[in-house]
Amino acid sequence: MWFFKALAYIVIGLPFSWRWGLARGLTFLWWDVFRFRRFTLYRNVTIVFPQDSHDERIRLIRQGLTHLGYTTLEVLTIPAISESWVDRNVVFEGGENYERARALNKGILFLSLHLANGDLGATALSLKGHPFHLISKRFRVGFLNRIWWKMREEKGTHFIDAHASENAFAILKALRSKQEVCFVLDQFMGRPFGLETTFFGRPTGTAYGLALFAAKTHAPVVPTYTYRGTDLKTHVVFAPPVEFEEVADKDLQMKRMTQKYNGVLEDIIRTHPEQWMWVHRRWKKWE
Secondary structure, eight states: OHHHHHHHHHHHTSOHHHHHHHHHHHHHIIIIIIOTTHHHHHHHHHHHOTTSOHHHHHHHHHHHHHHHHHHHHHHHTGGGOOHHHHHHHEEEEOHHHHHHHHTTSSOEEEEEOSBSOHHHHHHHHHHTTOOOEEEEOOOSSHHHHHHHHHHHHTTTOEEEETTOTTHHHHHHHHHHTTOEEEEEOSSOOOTTTEEEEEETTEEEEEEOHHHHHHHHHOOOEEEEEEEEOTTSOEEEEEOOOBOOOOOSSHHHHHHHHHHHHHHHHHHHHHHSGGGBOTTSOTTOOOO
16 A cells, blocks of 8 residues: 555645646547547447537547546545645535535435546545445455555545445444445446436436435435536535435335436536546446
8 A cells, every 4th residue: 555655645746737638648548549438438428418519529528538537646646635635625515405414313325426536525525524435346356445445445435335245234324323325326237236217318227225225214315426626626516405205106116216316417417527437338238
């Protein structure tokens, strides 16, 4: 870990213009040299913005890859981030929504997505005294897990393994302790943990875990995400809680609420499309 901590202090000391320059260089390597997932990127942008011209789609893809490259560099700085750094570089929006949800004393379920730098947002929130639990998949390579998870845990972000047999107990324990649990729902999820839904009008699969725990615990669901502002700061946004719909048919309830969460994420992506992680295979075939 010492190597990554040293690297963190080097990267965090780079001027913003240098980081953006490196990010644009990574975009050139990705799109023009290695041509990684070009079809997936173009297809995804076409699904979300069918009215855009070819040139507009390519421009958005390049912007998205540049933000992804910048996010990668930012993630490397996490070991060097302190509370004073957060005070200078992070802006919290919608704090009243967070406090209102917290006052219910049921814990909070965060609805989130891969927009801008969620890891930086998680670190900032933890350093400001609000550590939470993030549901995440582990890497197949143990070495990467030790680096990736430990780096973020040292800043106060707790992790719940998405595929662990005891993850339901961990989620319930956190909520009963009046803590927050974050669900990231913008990736494809097939059976048995997903439901057939639509995302931007196209059929796909979405994990239903958030709807399930919202129904069981009645904890408020607060859409939470980050974006980079024109002030060069990271903004952490707490949107108004999503109202839960009571439906007698529980299967229908899960489907309706999961679809409702997708609608919330769609609106967020439309607001900051250049900062979403377009590279995911979000629209895999449901089967």
